[in-house]
Every structure is written in structure tokens, then in C-alpha cells.
Amino acid sequence: MITSENALPVKDETTDKDAQYEWAKSELQKMQVQLKGLQAREAATGGQQDAYQTLARRLGEDAITQDDLLSSEKAAEDNYLLYVKKQEEARMDDALDEGGIVNVVIAEQPVAPALPVWSTWAVLVIGLAAAGVAGTGSAFSADYLDPAFRTPEDVVAYLNSPVLASLPRRARGRLPS
Amino acid sequence: MREAVMSPAMFVATSTAPVRPAPQSLRQEGGWNPEDFAREQIRGLVRKIFFPNVERSVSQVVFSAAESETEVLNLCWRVGEALALETTGRVALVGEYPQALGDMQWDAAEIKEQSSNHASARRRRATRVGSNLWLVPPAGNGRTEVTTTFLQRHLGEIRAEFEYSIIAGPAAADSNAATSIARLADGIVLVLSARHTRRMAARKIKEKLQAEQACLLGTVLSDRVFPIPERIYRRL
Numbered sequence A: 001m002i003t004s005e006n007a008l009p010v011k012d013e014t015t016d017k018d019a020q021y022e023w024a025k026s027e028l029q030k031m032q033v034q035l036k037g038l039q040a041r042e043a044a045t046g047g048q049q050d051a052y053q054t055l056a057r058r059l060g061e062d063a064i065t066q067d068d069l070l071s072s073e074k075a076a077e078d079n080y081l082l083y084v085k086k087q088e089e090a091r092m093d094d095a096l097d098e099g100g101i102v103n104v105v106i107a108e109q110p111v112a113p114a115l116p117v118w119s120t121w122a123v124l125v126i127g128l129a130a131a132g133v134a135g136t137g138s139a140f141s142a143d144y145l146d147p148a149f150r151t152p153e154d155v156v157a158y159l160n161s162p163v164l165a166s167l168p169r170r171a172r173g174r175l176p177s
Numbered sequence B: 001m002r003e004a005v006m007s008p009a010m011f012v013a014t015s016t017a018p019v020r021p022a023p024q025s026l027r028q029e030g031g032w033n034p035e036d037f038a039r040e041q042i043r044g045l046v047r048k049i050f051f052p053n054v055e056r057s058v059s060q061v062v063f064s065a066a067e068s069e070t071e072v073l074n075l076c077w078r079v080g081e082a083l084a085l086e087t088t089g090r091v092a093l094v095g096e097y098p099q100a101l102g103d104m105q106w107d108a109a110e111i112k113e114q115s116s117n118h119a120s121a122r123r124r125r126a127t128r129v130g131s132n133l134w135l136v137p138p139a140g141n142g143r144t145e146v147t148t149t150f151l152q153r154h155l156g157e158i159r160a161e162f163e164y165s166i167i168a169g170p171a172a173a174d175s176n177a178a179t180s181i182a183r184l185a186d187g188i189v190l191v192l193s194a195r196h197t198r199r200m201a202a203r204k205i206k207e208k209l210q211a212e213q214a215c216l217l218g219t220v221l222s223d224r225v226f227p228i229p230e231r232i233y234r235r236l
Helices: A002-007 A019-098 A120-145 A152-159 B034-050 B073-086 B099-105 B108-118 B121-125 B148-161 B177-184 B199-211 B230-235
Strands: A163-168 B060-065 B091-094 B133-136 B164-168 B187-193 B216-224
Touching (some): A152 A163, A152 B199, A152 B216, A163 B034, B034 B187, B034 B216, B060 B073, B060 B148, B060 B177, B073 B164, B091 B148, B148 B177, B177 B187, B177 B199, B187 B199
Parallel strands (some): A163 B216, B060 B164, B091 B164
16 A cells, blocks of 8 residues: 555645544544543542542441440340349349248239220129128128117017016106106 | 017007006007007006916015116106006105106195095105105115115005005116115016117126015016107008
8 A cells, every 4th residue: 555655646735624624623622621621520539539438438437336336235235124124033032032922933924904804784783792791791790799688589588587568769758847 | 670570569468457447548549659659568567567467466666777877767657657547556656756746746735635634654755646646755865875674664664555666776787775675575677778788787687686586577678769660660
């Protein structure tokens, strides 16, 4: 190809400005300016990246420290609850020892039932029946244990002596005034 | 509760001794009335003591309460009134009755007239409160210490002057005076207060009377309470 070119005569051609060349040149200049801006931005972004990396590294370290603290807190809380439980058990043991009851443990924690075991009507009926029985029993007991005479039959049974008269309280009679 | 099932008719006297017919006021029919009931009870008591069916002569009776809180003077007064209605004999009420009682019940002029004619010194000291009912002051006239001899003479004089005598004696639980009077009289009636007099106290008094050989004619249960209202009681 070089040979072929050398074989050709030299021609001096003068042309007007090349539009494409000018466009490419301006584009080249813009790109060079843009390159410089991007290079400056790269430098700035690199600084920020370093700062972020430093921050991220520090956050990572802090996270590790936080995890350690949370673990320590959880362990301390568990220890505290365990000590409280032990203390309560020790207090109950002491109370049971003072009351003469030993070896008593709670087999099942009490739970409030959702529904009453006894219905209101059952409690009412049982209460009324118990009150009636207790009242009647008390009345009979008081009557039986009363050491004083009440009726002529009492007098006859206890003294074996006839009752000649039985006078009501309201009609005892009064001396004429 | 046991009181509720008892009818007042259970205590009405059933004696058939020849006595005066009961006054009209004692024969009231109708609902149960405490006053009528008490009147009938006292009338039955008089018939049981003084006019029994059996051969027994009782003319001088002591009414003595088991405890000093129980009143016997009113009871003796009512017994005397009932006895005076049942018999024509002279009836003496011996006890510390108010002196003004006789003056209000009987004309004093009539007392003087009758006593000057045929009454003795004992009866002159007595106060007449009815046609055949007299109030006689107790032995010793209120003195605390009375000898047995004096008491015997006093009761003997009363027995000689009056066909019947009702003595309001002291409380039997407090002293032996009631027992002493009961021994000299024909018998004693022990007055018990319902809901008040204790059974053991009454039994001890009875044993003491028996030990002293006093005749316990019977008992009177006073101050009884009928817990059922009268309206309901009438329907039972």
C-alpha cells in the first residue's frame, strides 16, 4: 500500500473547513473538559468513599460491640431473673420451714378459670339450705341447753311436781292501787 | 316452740268439788285472752289446793318464789280473791301488803263494827278488803329476825281465826325462812319464773324442802311467754 502511494503523484488539494472535523474537535474538547470534571469528581468521590469506608468500618466495630453488650445484658437479665426466682423459692422454703411444712413444691401454677366452678344458683341454693339447717340447729341447741324452765312440762319432768297454774307474763295481775 | 303447741285449756282446773259457781266474768267465751287465761289458772289452782277431790285438808299455804326477783305478792292477792269467791269462809292474806289497800277496798266503819262484835285481837290488827277477805301483817311485822316459836304462834293464831290463809313467803333460795314457814303451814307452793328460774336452783330448793319435811303442794310457773300471736293462736 505504501508502494502504491509512493507511486502516485503528490497532489496538493486545498479544501474548506471540514465540518465533521470541527465537530469532532469540539466534541474532543468537551470530552476533555468533561474528563477533567469527572477526574475531579472521581477524586472527590474517592475521598468520600474513604470516609464512608472508615465510617462503615467503625459502624461494623460498633455493631460488634453492641452485639456484645446485648449479649451481656441478656445474660445479666437471665441471671437476675434466676436470682429472683431462687430468692422467692428460698423465701417460700423458709416460710414452709417455719410453718412446719417441708418438701412442698408447686406442682402446677394456679390459673384462674374462665368460668366459675359453681353456678350462682347452686351457691344460692346450697347457702340457703345451709343457713336453714344451721339456724334450725342453733334454735334447737339453744332450746335444749337453756337451763331455765319454759313450759309446765319442763317443770313436771324436772321437778316431778305438779304445776298448779301457769300464768302469762302480760296477765300477772296487779294489786289494786 | 314447745309452748306453741300447748293449749290454754290444758291448764284449766277440772275439780268437781262443791264450791261456789264461778262469777259471770270468769265464764267469758270467745278468743284467748291472757287475763282470762290467768284468771282461770288461778281459779284452778285454788280448787286444786283448797278443794281437792282427795281427803286432804289444806287451809294454810305458803307461796314462795324460787328467787327474790320473782314477785309473789300479786299472785297471793289474786289467789286470795279467787279463794274468797269460791268459799264463804274467812280468807287471810298474810304479807307485807300496802296498808292503804284495805282502806280503799272496804268501808272502815264496817270494819270497826264487825270487829268490835266478834273478832279477836288478831283480826282487829287485820285489814278487811272484802266480804271474807282480810289482809294480815306478817310475823314480826317486817322484822328480819323472827323466832320459830313466835312464827308458830303467829301462824297458829291465823289458823284459829281464819278458815284459809295464804302467806306470801320470802324467796326460798335466799334463806331458810320459807322452809321454816312451810314446815309450820300445811304446805308450800313454789313460784317459778319462766325463762328465768334455773332448773338446778329449783331442784335444790325442792330437795331442801324434802329434807326439812315440808310439803311441796306444787308449783306455779309465772311470766310465761306465748311466742305465737293471739290471732294465730286462736286458730290452732
